Amino acid sequence: MTLPDQEARRSAPLTRSALRLNQVTRSYGHGNGTVHALRSVSVSLPAGSFTSVMGPSGSGKSTLLRCAAGLDRPTSGQVFLGDTDISGMRERKLTILRRERIGFVFQSFNLVPSLTARENILLPFRLAGRRPDRDWMRDVIARTGLTDRLRHRPAELSGGQQQRVAVARALVTRPEVIFADEPTGALDLSSGQEVLKLLREVVDTTGQTLVMVTHDPQAASYADQVLFLADGTVVDAMDRPSAQRVSERMSRLGS
Amino acid sequence: MLRLAFQTLRTRRALFAGSLAAVTLALVLLTASGVLLESALRGEGEANRFDGASLVVTGDRDEGLDGKDHSPGFGDVEAPLVPRPPLPGSLRERVEKVDGVREAVSDLAFSAQISGEDGRLVRPAVGNRSLGHGWDSARLTPFRLREGTPPKGPGDVVVDAAAAARGRIHVGDRVRVYTSAEGRGAYRVSGVAAPPRAALTKDQVALFFDAATAGRLAPPGGDVHAIAVTTDAGADPEAVASRVRSAVGEGPGVRVLTDTARAEISASDVLFLDTLVFVVSMGSLAVFVALFVMASGFAFAVLQRHREIALLRVIGATPRQVKRMLGWETLCVAVVGAAVAVPLGALLAEPLARGLVDLGIAPDELEVRVSWPPLAGAAAVGVLITRLAVVAAARRAARVRPEEALREAELADRRLPLSRVLTGLAFLLFTGCFLFFGIAMGGVQGSGLAFGGVLTLLIAAAVLGPALVRPLVPLAGILLRLVFRRTGRLALANSAAGPRRVAAAAVPLILMIGFPVSALFMQTSQQSTAKEWAAERLVADDVLVPHDATGLPPAVAEDAARLPGVSKVSATSSAWVRVQVRTDEAESVNARALAADPALPDLLDLHVREGGLKGLVAGSAVAVSQEQAKEYGWRVGDRVRMRLPDGTLTKLRVGARYDRSLGFADLIVPSRVLRAHTPDPLLDAVYVERASGAEGRKVGEELAGLTRDWPMARGADRDAVRAAGAEDAASQTWPAYVFSALIAVFTALALANTLVMATLVRTGEFAVLRLAGATRRDVLTLVAGESAVVAVCGLLLGGGVAAVVLAATSVALSGGVDLAGPPLFLAGAGAGAVLLTLVAALIPAARLLRDRTP
Incomplete structure (x- = not known):
């Protein structure tokens, strides 16, 4: 792992990157009231990596996630998913791209309350009007341990189970990149760890790329690398993090 | 998407309960209205006095001034109320000779009122029509004698049984009969006759005279009300009708009706119109209100489901898919609503009809028959209005941005989106147009147009x-x-x-x-x-108006003028005339005109805005209300053609325009033109001016005495x-x-x-x-x-x-x-x-x- 700006100077194709941000700036408002949520951030994440994004509140980590996932448009700069520049895409194409190549897991309210677990998992296929890959689906469901929970509605599941349904849904389309926003934020300790282990295992066994925003050093320690954000820029990076080292680094950031 | 929509509906019933209730209620009302509308349309033209005849030849109210047929267009609500004009009596001989005609009877129908034992006027069960006929006409219903004999001499009258019972009139009684031709006459009741069903003539009192007397009492000129035909046994009425048509030369001016019920306007026909207006108003109101309620309900539901929609967007639902999902949801609502409401509405039609009958807005004859077109129509409208109601909400849902799913906080109220502001302003503009043009047009119609603004203004208020x-x-x-x-x-x-x-x-x-x-x-x-x-x-001091009667015989005005202490009398009557519209010969409409005699301007202040009443007094010009003048395209000084009730064509100058016509006449024609050419004219009002110096109490007593002689008149001061x-x-x-x-x-x-x-x-x-x-x-x-x-x-x-x-x-x-x-x-x-x-x-x-x- 190198510092992001060094990475940017190197030519891209050396390690195939699953996600690349090039000089991405995102600001809100204009004139004197302009808020710069991201200031010229360049990051490249190799395929099959698990990256945590950390930083104090207001550091821009959520904005980074939104821009990288195509939910928000950068004010300037480009975002590449694989070789596709998604920063200038029209809403419709972006939606279809999200459906096929990106997966999401959020802190809470991840599921459509009126659908069963199984229907929630299959929702991306239904939206795309495609048939799911049966074997892969069975695999994902087994991996997330949901085999006997498929007929339940979200309200009948525990928080950890709900989050596992969300992970299964994120995986089921075999996306290139999965984005997770505080996936353990609303869970108790053991359920949180269960979900993190699941995510780690997914990256290791399927080679999918995972980007996770979190403020929990323990959660961050599951990642291959941690990016530290402050004031809208990447101020540091850490390979093979441990919870101890991450919290030390965070306390220096003043969080 | 359908499954998703269905699932959402199943688990989040509360979100749609209001809309479902609204569409269900609206469809119940709409279905019931539709069924009643269709029933009322079918019911128009109830069997009446001509029930015993096979065919009726009558005058044609739809003949234009150009001699061509101008049948009323759809939505011309008043058209069926215009009475059919009389026919030349000479046609009877031609009709009688037609093959298959057993008998052709000239029916005379003239105003003839009778007072009962207590001296009060006898009224029919419904309304207050009272007509005299020749004894010949009795067989058209057919009226059959219950007691006594047919009228044999000039002093005999046969009274219908219902009227006789109501007025306690018996065979042999001496009675007073009031007609236009002879004023008050004394008759002896020679018999009492009854139709096979009382309902056939429940809206009229029928008096029968012998042929010579009927001829004397009927309007002069030899015209008849109708010619009723009975066909030979076994003859096909349609075939006979077509032969009669060619014999009399059916065309504008003459009609041969096989549906004899349409020969005369009955009280039920009038009530059927009220029913139509009522059910149409109720149906459209239900639709509008449901639309309104559902649109705001759906908008609110979308607001409540913001996060869920954002989540769908993140997972990969395109804005179109979100729209489609809402579309399916509302379709389900509409289908469920229709499934419940349509049968319910069909069941409700009958009690609703009875309610309308009780309230006097529908005739007893209103017979509810459920057929599929109103049911299918209501279901279709249900789908349509839910679709329409969801448009705005669906657009807003499609605009939900996926990133909103990431926000943990409740969505803050944002400012109104521009499109909504523009929609609101557009409806305000529409409202402005309604109000502006309504005020510019003026009168009752302008007022009605301005009222149209209430709907657009309500929508604007909802949007903004x-x-x-x-x-x-x-x-x-x-x-x-x-x-x-x-x-x-x-x-x-x-x-x-x-x-x-x-x-x-x-x-x-x-x-x-x-x-x-x-x-x-x-x-x-x-x-x-x-x-x-x-x-x-x-301006007049006293007015005599009809009471329990369609009008006053002209003799009332003559008697009033002779009273001591009365200096001036003016009477008005009204009749339908066919008038030319704009300058186009071909375009003409039926208009209700007031006949005014020369003294009228002294006794009524017409509020003339333009021109003068000299022409009206002189008998050469008409006066028209501002509003009607605008509608007809008439200006003061124009010469307009008109056909008077007896068929005479004439051309009169427009002499004056007046306003404040609400509740009064729209067209005033000199009585020497109009009343002289109205068969059997009855007076609407007699205006009386007291001589200066006359003792008020005394004149009052004189007038009271007059109303004792004429029981259909009632005196009133200002x-x-x-x-x-x-x-x-x-x-x-x-x-x-x-x-x-x-x-x-x-x-x-x-x-x-x-x-x-x-x-x-x-x-x-x-x-x-x-x-x-x-x-x-x-x-x-x-x-x-x-x-x-x-x-x-x-x-x-x-x-x-x-x-x-x-x-x-x-x-x-x-x-x-x-x-x-x-x-x-x-x-x-x-x-x-x-x-x-x-x-x-x-x-x-x-x-x-x-x-x-x-």
């Missing part, structure tokens, strides 16, 4: 709701702080922070106040204006004329009350739905309040305070809508703002709205608090 509510909240706050000291501030802050939530609840209230108040007060204001004008118009107007008015406003009640039900549904949804999502907020030390009572007071804000906003906006529209209708009518109406209704509507809001908010809140806090 949140923006309109924002400035009103502080206003409501002043009141709130007075009533709820402790929680008032919080309630106000909550309301101010969520103008959309306030608006969503206030919109149904705007409708509940705005529409009924506008509709009722427009009617009552119009009536009060008409009454005022009628009183102002009256004050009594005003009072009579008021009585009439009160009986015409009840449909407005029915519709108000209907809207209130819809509003209650919408309010309950919105407020229940809005309250249920506040579980967390209430819990925080309770933890912070608020008692259950405090929380309920808070909810009550918020409801009060909603109610105040709804009342102010609804009142505003009504005020603007009513002011415009009044300006259009009279040039000034002159409103009148029952203040109790206003108070009731306001109190009802406040009560509804409080109940709809407090019940779910109380349940929530009970469930969550042991």
